Each structure stands twice: as structure tokens, then as C-alpha cells.
Amino acid sequence: MSGLTLELLLLQVVTGVALGSVFVLLAIGLSLIFGMLTIVNFAHGAFYMVGAYMGVFLYGLTGNFWICLILVPLGVGSIGLVVERFLIRPLYGRNIDDPLLLTFGLGYVFIETIRILFGLNGIPFSTPAGLRGAVDIGVGYFPLYRLFLIGATAVLVLGLWLFIEKTKFGLIIRAGARDPEILKVLGIDVSKIWLLVFGIGTGIAGLSGILAAPLQAVTPEMGIPVLAEAFVVTVVGGMGSLIGAVTAGLMVGIVVAMTSLFMPEMAKVSIFLLMALVLLVRPQGLFGRAGLMG
């Protein structure tokens, strides 16, 4: 293939890492929710989309991207809290598939609501000033915003890791993921924990939405393809594992980037093949715990 230089390959890898960052953020949210609540959140893509819209809307009001980065996860997380409290909590103790089905229907509701509020077409959103342009990273020019994205993801992952490993709340989450019964024995109100975890998970989804907004068209349907990809990453990494989400997210991002270079038509199906392969060889995912399923 003509023009295939080392620079191009490395640039492609960096592109893959940037792509993977969005996957990582989405997978973390999904993984958290599944790890703690054993719920497959089929509305995760919709929360992502709502986050993007909320971000664009708030940016229009405040003109300050950084404030939006704080407000959006809080806003979307609050929606998540309401959803968990009133729609999902009644389903505990029932069929394990029920929350999956409910969130599936909920996704449609979110998408249509956004269509009603903001129209069918999507709204324009350019990279915020200060993060525009491209920088020379040694192997070529690379968009500044994508570097920011990689950085922001790294910071978030680190923060989350510290939160889970070093704080008391994090300890409760880890215990609850391993054995919810223990929490009840220790007198902790499990339903409150689950409520908060769902809120955090969806809040992160919303954050990934606004972070992704400058990269692609902000449309009501933007969450649909993303959902499938996020599932792939979560499953490959292992449901309920933070390290798994990060590793798988980056892996999938790089796989997509490299496939796009050599066999572009296969780029989309490559991730599903990867998912099928991992599930058949190691059903719990790379870092998941065996037995953490139905």
C-alpha cells in the first residue's frame, strides 16, 4: 500500500487511542451499573445523547465549556437518579431481564423527547475556542481537541479509580459488587447505594456525550450506533471491571483505527467479531469475574 509510513501508523494508533477514549467513558458507566446492579442499561446511548444536547444547550447559555463539563454530568446523573428510583427500583426481585427491557423502551422515549424539544435535524456544535486547531505531535498534525479528550479521559479514570480504591464509598461499591448480601448484613441501605451508582454511571454517560459533541453531529440518533459499540467494549473488558473497561476501550479503539487503515469495509464488523471471539473463549470478558451473570 502506497504511502504507508511509520509516521502514518503511529498517527493512526494515536487516533485509535482518541477514539477509544470515548468508548472507555461509555464502558465505565455501563460496567459500573452492571457490576453493582446487574442491570444492562439499554438506555445508555440515550443518556449519552442527552448529555450532548444538554452540553450544547448550556454552552449556548454560558459560553463556558468548562462549566458545562461540570454541569452536564450532574444534570444527566440527576435524570438517572429519577429513573432508578421510580422506574427501575420496582423491578428488583423480578425477572432479571426486566430492567434491560425497560431501559430499552426508555431509550425510545428519550430520543423522541429530544426530537420534540430540539427538532429532528440536530444542532451544530463546533469545538470550543481554545481547543481548536491541530498540533504537531512528532509524527504529524493531530487535532488539539482529541488530545484534550485523551487527557480528560485519563484524568477521569484516575479520579474514579482513586474514588473506588481509596474512599469509604468506593469500598462499599467494591463490597457490593462482590456480594450484595454482605452490605445488608452490615446494615447499609443497599437501595441508596444502587441509586447513587446508577446516577454516577449515567452521569459519566452524559459527560462522554458532551465530550464527544465537538467530534460528531449532535443529533437525536447519535446514541444508537454508540450503544452497540459500548456494549462490545463492556463485554470484552468484563462487566463490572474498571480496568476491563479501560483496556477494552483502548483496544477496540485501536482495532477500529487499524482496520480502517487496511480494510475499511471491515471496520464496523471487526468489533463484533472481536466480541464474539472473546465471549466464546473467555465468556466473562478479559477482566470480568466468572459467575457474575444470570
Added chain:
Amino acid sequence: MTSTRISKRRGGISRREVLAAGAGGIALAGFTPSLFSIAKAQTGVIKIGFPVPLTGPFGAEANDQVKAAEIAIKEFNEAGGFQGRLAELLVRDDKLNPGEAATRTLELIEKDKVNYVVGSLSAAVQLSINNVTKERGVIFNSISQSDAINEVKDWSKFTFHEALNPHMTAGAVGRYAFSKFGKKVAYLTADYAYGHEMVRGFESAGKPLGVQTLADIRHPIGASDYSAFLPRIQSLRPDVLCICNFGRDQVNAVKQATEFGLKEKIKIVAPVLLYTARVAGGPEIFEGVVGGTSYYWRLEDTVPTAKAFNDKFRAAHGGAVPSDYGALGYAGVRSVLTAVKNAGTTDTDKVVAAMRALKYDFYKGPQYYRDCDHQSVQSVLVIESKSKDMKDKNDVFSIVGIENPDEKNLRSCADLGHKA
């Protein structure tokens, strides 16, 4: 013997019952009287079925098509209709889904007994509608882009194509861009039929100009992230980058190409620039992008029928201007109704003949349907997106070139499989 009795008790039904039901069913089917006949009404209201994707990503275009089509109907009725018979538009939502479109078309033909069908947006949907209408001998005038519908495999004498096809728009844009901006070309193409048709259109326009294709990079349709393809495009150093996709894909691709800094050294062109996509993407993202279209409202500056149409649309819709696809809704319906008047009857075969003979100028200049494939031969506009000097919020493009109607710009009849 015992087994039959046991099966009865277990909730099954015996073989005898099944055979009886089957025979009864066939008898019923065979002797069903013609509760249904494909013959459409020869008196009464002239019904035009209009399946368009009212819900989904192209809802805005579809609603525009409905608005414009209704203007054509109103014009027809206010002029007295045809021998006192008025026209009626039966709008249905096909949800941009070919299966749904087929169901709706069956509904329109079998239940509503429409005389003709106009509509569709998206290649797959129009092919699906066409498949149903041609089997039942109903005229279908398609108002969205596709090369495939003119090909002999899908085409029928009842099939008409009011809209442009990718070959025409890509060709016009190619002829403009390659002579102006350079001969080294790269393509970023959506990997589906429409995408490939666009590339073919560009390449056939480029060949006589000595254009060199550096690469044709395919991406999966519906991709939201094109960053994986852009470094390679950058390394190829083309003069022109043709982004051959549509709608959301196009907005995403252009947005990300801009962000990667491609615009500094490369001219970005697209075969089709949608008015609504440009508005949704915003002026910054599309700045400087050149593309093709069937219609842009500023054509009223030079073409009187455009002004007449725009004024009617503005009057009916509070100053709004029609979009490119919207205008096709107007022309598609008006062609059929005009042909009915010319033929002096609603009989399908005679209306087909009248449409073939039709020479018209409804909103953009002279048009007529080519004999071999009923493709409407019409002008193609080359437009450039602008962000400065915008007279108002609707003024998003400049018309930088107009290619006059010419059969040479279409794919040849032989190419499409039609015998000469």
C-alpha cells in the same frame, strides 16, 4: 389409533382437521370474488399517494416535500382541476424503512385506490416502492436520488424519476472542481450503492480532464467517527477530497475533516449538499465546501419560475423558503397532474404517454423525461457554502455554476441496460 386419541387430549388437532382447514382455505382463496380490482377510479377525486419519511433523520426534508406537494395540488384544484375532478394528496409515513414503505404502498393501492404514487426519500425506499407499483401497473414518480432506479433491472414503463441521480450531481461538481482546484483526487466514500454511484459519477467526469484518483477510501455507512481515515488522506496530499456520503454522515465527515485541518491544503467537495444538513452543521463547519444540488432558492435571481414557486411557498408558509428536496415534491406532483390534463384522461397508459411527451418548466428551468428510462433531464446547480455575506439566515450558499440540461451528463441508455 391410540396415538390420534392421545394427541387430541394433549391439545393438538388431528390430521383430518388440518386437511379440512387447508382445503377450505384454498377454496376460499380460489373463489374469492374480485373484492379487489386494480382498476382505479375513472371518476371522482384524483388520488396521489405520497409516502415519505415523516419520522426519522430526514423528517425535515420529508415535511418540506409534503408542503411543496400540497402547493402543487392546490394550484391544480384552484385552476378547476381536471374536468371538474379535484386532486387529493394522501400522505403516508414510510419511516425511511423499505419494508414499511412497501406496506404503505400496498395500503395506498389496495385500500385507498390511489391513481398514482409520488414520493420517497432514500434509494432503498424508492426501489421498494417501485417494486410494488410496477407489479400493479401504477405510475410512480420518484423524488429522491438514485442511479439504480433507472437501470433496466428495476425500471418499468410506469417508473419516472423526477429527481437527479448521483451521476449527474457528482459529474457537475467534478467538472467544476477538477478544472479549478487540481487533478489529484481522493475519495472518502460511504460503503454502499449510493456512495459507489457518486464515485463513479466523479470519475467519469474526471477522466476527460486527466484526473488522477489517489485513493478511494471506504467507510461503513452510519459511521460517526471518521478520524481513523483522515491521517491517511492527509498523507496522500490530494488537491481535492470528494466526500461521497449523505446527510448525517456528511456532516460528521466534514466536521472532522475541518477539525483535522484538512481544509488548509485540500478543497473539499461533495456530490450533494443538502440545505438542511448545512443549516444543522452550521456555517463554520461547511465553510468553503462545494457541492451539487437540484435546487437552491436563490435561483429566483435568474429564473422567473423559481421566483413564482418561491413566492407561493413563502405565502403559504410564513416567509420560509423551499429546500432542495422540498421543491422536488412540488415538481413530482405537478408533472403527474399536468400529464393527466394533457392526456385528457386518468387512464394510466395514456398518462404515461403524456408524461413522456411532457416538456415543462415548473420551478427551475426547462425539463423533460428521457425516453429510455424516464429520467428527468434538468439543470444541476453547483453551490458553495458560505459563512460571510449572508443576506439572511436562509442565504447559506452561493451558486457558483449551473450545468444546463444535457443528456450527455446522464449515464447512457446502453450503460443502464436499456436496448436502444
Added chain:
Amino acid sequence: MTMSNAASLIAFGKRHRAALAIGFLLIFPWLMPYEALAVNILVLGLYAVGFNLLFGYTGLLSFGHAAFLGSGAYGCGIALVHFGVPWFGAILVGVLLSVFFAAIMGFLAIRTRGIYFAMVTLALSQCVYYLFYQAVNLTGGENGLRGINLSEIGILGFSVNFLNPTTKYYVILAFVAFALWLFSRLLASPFGAVLEAIRENESRARACGYDVARVKFIAFVISGAFCGLAGALKALHLSIVPIETLHYLTSGQVVMMALLGGMNTFFGPFVGAAAFLLLEDVLTTMTSHWQLVLGAIFVVFVLFFPKGIWGSVLAWMVRK
């Protein structure tokens, strides 16, 4: 209605469920605004019933059943369009193709359980989607497979006008009726009893000596066959096979239908398919935001009517 009356009515219904269902379907077209919709309900109803063999009766939630609907449709269509196979044979080809994919997918997926089963089936069916998408020469790719045009078909020497919507309905009904009868026999057989045992308690079923994995696999393949038949009939009805047939959203739709109708009943999925399509049809004329209403209704059903429409009706009758 007294308790014993209702109970005996329900018992009667259970014994003759296939006959009753078919009887109802015989008069169905006169209840519907137009026949094409009635045929759609027939076909999707069969799709939902086939899916429910796995979901309601075996307790396995698959998110990949679009692969079987689609391969059945494409198999039938390709046989007819590209190889000139007569319509009856084309339907058979469709069913065989879907059985083929079901066997592969089933073999791979049965090893997983619970949520992972849903995920694997989703991923594998997406692979099937891309496979058919890329085989443009056979399938038409994005544009779908067109040209499945049957205007006249031969049945036992008689020539029948297939373009006539009522005729088309009854021909398709013949197949659906046969399938429903077969399905009923299957459920009533010892095999059916094992399926329900597995759903109730898999470990206990294994302890009783049943080869659970093998039974699940067979159920998967049979389910695929029913859905494949539905797909083949759909192809004949619409004269096209759109590529969307294979997309995971189509898999999601059948899950909704089964749930809406009632996954623990024989006829429930049919009711669910009818409700789903009618709702869409009616809602579309009322508002362009029908997806909001549909999604909300679905959420309400999951929360308050897990038995589905038909299941709730039956339960209410018994309670009275």
C-alpha cells in the same frame, strides 16, 4: 362468570389452542383496515411465536433473532430471484438457510448464560448482518433485494392470483396455520415439557438426567426455523427484503412484541405483534412522535403488566 366456568373455558382453550388461533385468524382480515396490515401481523406474529419458544418457554433471552427472520427472507428471495426456484421451494430454501445460521449461532451461544447469552446473540447476528450487507451481488446490499414478484402461483394444479390481497392473506395463513399447529404439538410433547422444566430450574432439570445443553440447542434451532419461515413469507408479501430485516433493532422489536403480548402464553406473542403493528399504524396517523408513545407504553407494560396483554386477560378471567 364463575370460577369453574372460567377455568373450564381456559382449559378448553388450552386443549384446542391451535384450532382456536387459526379459527380467529381465518376471520382476521375482516377486522383489519387493510389486508397488507393483516399479512404483516400474520408474519410478525409467527416471528414472535418462534422467538417465544426460546424466550417464554425455555427462558432464554436472545437479542439476535433478526438473523433468522432475515436469512429466511433472503434465502427465499435469492432462490426465487437469482435461481428461479419455484415459490414453494424458495420458502423451503429460506427455512433451511435460517436453520443453518441457527445451528451455528446456537452452537456458539449455548455455552453462555444469562445476560451474556443476549450479548453473544446480538454480536453474532450483527456479523450475519454484515455478511449479507457485503454480498451485494446476491442481496442488493443497502438497496435490499428487489424483484421477488409473484403474481401467480400454482397450488395443486390451480393457478391462484397472488396479487389479490385477500388471496395472498389466505395462502400465507395456510403456512402460518401449519406452523402454529406444529408449534402446539411441540409444546404438548415431552420435549416441550423439558423446555419448561429448564426454564423453571435448570439445575434440577440437569439433575433429573436431561442433557440441558442439547435440549437448548435443539430449541434454538427450531426457534430459528419458525422465524425463518416467517421471514420467507414476509419476502413474498412485500416483494423485497430490506437489509434492515437483519439489524439488531429488528431483534429488539420481537422482544417487545413477545413482552407486550404475553410471553408465557401460546397466543400471546401473536397478540403482541398485532398490538405493536396496530399501535404503530394508529399512532403514526395521530402524531409524528409515535415512538415516544410506543416507548412509554412499553415501559408501562414492563412495570405493571409483565404478563403482557394476553397474559393479563387470561389471568383476569381466571381470577374472576
